Amino acid sequence: MSGMATGLRALRLSALTPAQRVMGLFGFWLVLAVCGPFFAPYAPGQIIDTEVFAPLSHRHWLGTDYLGRDLGSRLLYAVRYTVLICTLSTAFSCGCGVLLGIATTATPAWVEQIAGRLMDGILSIPSLLCALLVIAAFGDSLLALVLTLGVIYTPGAYRTSRALALRIARMDYITVAVARGEGALFIIWREILPNMRGPLLADVGLRFIYAVLLLSNLSFLGLGVQPPLVDLGSLVRENVLGLVYGSGAVILPTIVIGVLTVGINLVLDGTSRR
Amino acid sequence: MNARLARLVLRRIGAALCSLLFVVVAIFALTAALPGDVADMLLGQNATPDATQALRHALHLDQPLWLRFMHWCGGMLHGNAGNSLLTGRPVSEMLAPRLYNSLLLAGATTLVAVPLALVLGLACATWRDSVFDRVMTVLTLGIVSVPAFLIATVSVFVFAVQFRVVPALSDIRSIHSVGQFFLTFAMPVATLASITMAQMIRMIRACMIDVFSAPYMEMAVIKGVPPIRIMLHHALPNAIGPVANAIALSLSSLLGGVVVIETIFNYPGLAQLMVDSVMSRDVPIIQACTLLFCMTYLFLTTLADIVALASVPKGRGA
Numbered sequence: 001m002s003g004m005a006t007g008l009r010a011l012r013l014s015a016l017t018p019a020q021r022v023m024g025l026f027g028f029w030l031v032l033a034v035c036g037p038f039f040a041p042y043a044p045g046q047i048i049d050t051e052v053f054a055p056l057s058h059r060h061w062l063g064t065d066y067l068g069r070d071l072g073s074r075l076l077y078a079v080r081y082t083v084l085i086c087t088l089s090t091a092f093s094c095g096c097g098v099l100l101g102i103a104t105t106a107t108p109a110w111v112e113q114i115a116g117r118l119m120d121g122i123l124s125i126p127s128l129l130c131a132l133l134v135i136a137a138f139g140d141s142l143l144a145l146v147l148t149l150g151v152i153y154t155p156g157a158y159r160t161s162r163a164l165a166l167r168i169a170r171m172d173y174i175t176v177a178v179a180r181g182e183g184a185l186f187i188i189w190r191e192i193l194p195n196m197r198g199p200l201l202a203d204v205g206l207r208f209i210y211a212v213l214l215l216s217n218l219s220f221l222g223l224g225v226q227p228p229l230v231d232l233g234s235l236v237r238e239n240v241l242g243l244v245y246g247s248g249a250v251i252l253p254t255i256v257i258g259v260l261t262v263g264i265n266l267v268l269d270g271t272s273r274r
Numbered sequence: 275m276n277a278r279l280a281r282l283v284l285r286r287i288g289a290a291l292c293s294l295l296f297v298v299v300a301i302f303a304l305t306a307a308l309p310g311d312v313a314d315m316l317l318g319q320n321a322t323p324d325a326t327q328a329l330r331h332a333l334h335l336d337q338p339l340w341l342r343f344m345h346w347c348g349g350m351l352h353g354n355a356g357n358s359l360l361t362g363r364p365v366s367e368m369l370a371p372r373l374y375n376s377l378l379l380a381g382a383t384t385l386v387a388v389p390l391a392l393v394l395g396l397a398c399a400t401w402r403d404s405v406f407d408r409v410m411t412v413l414t415l416g417i418v419s420v421p422a423f424l425i426a427t428v429s430v431f432v433f434a435v436q437f438r439v440v441p442a443l444s445d446i447r448s449i450h451s452v453g454q455f456f457l458t459f460a461m462p463v464a465t466l467a468s469i470t471m472a473q474m475i476r477m478i479r480a481c482m483i484d485v486f487s488a489p490y491m492e493m494a495v496i497k498g499v500p501p502i503r504i505m506l507h508h509a510l511p512n513a514i515g516p517v518a519n520a521i522a523l524s525l526s527s528l529l530g531g532v533v534v535i536e537t538i539f540n541y542p543g544l545a546q547l548m549v550d551s552v553m554s555r556d557v558p559i560i561q562a563c564t565l566l567f568c569m570t571y572l573f574l575t576t577l578a579d580i581v582a583l584a585s586v587p588k589g590r591g592a
Binding site: 025043070117118120121124125126127128129133134135136137138178185204209216217221223224226233236240243244254258261262264265 | 288289292293294297300301304305415416418419420421422423424427428430435526527529530532539548549550551552555557560564567570571572575586588
């Protein structure tokens with residue numbers, strides 16, 4: 001009985017640390033992205049009804065889109081592509097950014113100068129324009145999208161993690177670790193990284209939101225994920241005519257984007273206020 | 275203006291020029307990385323080897339990369355950005371009217387957004403944690419965390435489709451009176467301004483709260499300085515630098531917003547041309563548009579940094 005009570009208490013939101021809340025919310029989206037499409041009642045490209053922009057009904061719960069395809073199924077696939085592309089690109093940008101950011105605290109000054117100038121250079125191109133430019137050159141394959149988003153947000157991650165790492169590198173326990181004769185990798189992995197985990201997590205969350213916004217904007221402009229694949233932005237784009245009829249096909253994907261980004265932002269806001 | 279400040283400003287301008295060089299190289303490099311040959315693309319399937327060769331020569335494609343880069347830079351400096359691959363017209367001729375339209379849109383938005391954001395941001399910071407501040411925080415957080423097209427499509431749905439107060443498309447050729455001008459610009463400017471303002475308000479609020487928490491502010495309150503005087507003499511002079519930076523950074527988000535807004539409202543501006551060109555892979559236009567946008571962005575951020583430098587008495591040497 002008491003075991004169950006503790007179990008329930010652990011499930012209560014207020015009992016979770018902010019980091020656990022961020023990870024929990026993100027985990028929910030990731031599970032939905034991976035498993036969601038298995039529960040889709042129809043194939044995403046299958047035209048199931050002659051009625052386009054059909055309202056909600058028991059046959060297709062969320063109605064149909066501009067070609068009479070099942071919106072619910074397409075939405076599940078759209079979440080998959082949006083979340084997975086953005087997760088991969090965030091992993092890329094934050095991985096590169098954090099590695100470079102920490103590494104340049106220990107390398108000679110000229111390495112930091114070069115890295116800093118390069119990052120400033122990328123930062124000096126507004127992100128949407130940078131994405132347009134890269135897509136014009138390399139096309140809009142999924143890999144190109146992931147790498148584009150990844151590279152665009154690397155400088156931000158680099159700056160944040162460098163600032164954090166510089167502060168930590170001045171701490172006494174780092175001096176102690178160096179004096180103990182620890183290797184550079186040990187110091188990075190065991191001393192620096194664990195101590196910047198909290199602020200870093202908030203930064204990663206922010207980059208993820210930026211990536212979702214940029215990808216949605218790109219797809220909305222028709223330059224992101226291409227048919228037959230579908231993501232949330234392209235779902236809005238293809239159904240935008242339904243706006244006139246107040247169709248769910250255009251409103252629901254926008255709501256999903258909003259829930260995804262605002263939700264993560266709110267949880268992050270909660271972590272930074274503490 | 276003294277020597278110390280001048281040196282700092284010159285250094286900042288030098289850094290901006292370095293960034294500009296990076297941007298120019300990046301823009302050129304990406305187009306050089308384009309798969310396929312422009313000459314093949316232009317001539318299509320029934321190209322003879324001779325014709326391809328002649329066109330390659332005419333486009334300087336047979337020259338080494340660095341020579342082409344110099345050619346390209348030289349052309350840009352003289353305002354000659356080449357010809358459109360699609361229409362064959364000079365890029366500068368296609369860009370000029372569009373640039374004017376975009377500047378009109380961006381200018382109108384800036385005029386609306388900056389003063390409003392300043393007032394609202396200051397109010398939020400002054401009455402921190404009040405109901406007003408909380409409502410603004412939720413509102414601005416909501417706006418910055420949804421994509422730009424969402425706000426635009428929703429407002430089109432509400433104001434143009436449901437209430438029919440404004441046109442859904444911005445056909446600026448049909449403007450004949452002042453009233454029409456305001457109606458046509460109302461939607462794009464309002465949506466663009468709300469996106470830009472949300473960013474600005476958040477940043478200005480953060481800067482002002484930072485300034486308010488400084489010891490000299492507490493000192494001013496303790497020695498009984500009236501609130502207006504605290505604001506004008508103690509808080510604002512110290513906030514000019516960060517606030518200028520916040521405004522410049524948000525205006526750069528306006529550049530990104532412009533791309534989406536112009537497409538949605540079918541506004542004949544630079545950004546719409548750029549999106550169309552990316553779809554049709556019309557490289558010279560993409561290059562020229564990106565360069566224009568990046569130069570604007572660099573100009574804004576550099577200007578903000580210079581204002582920030584000049585606003586710090588330490589920098590002035592006073």
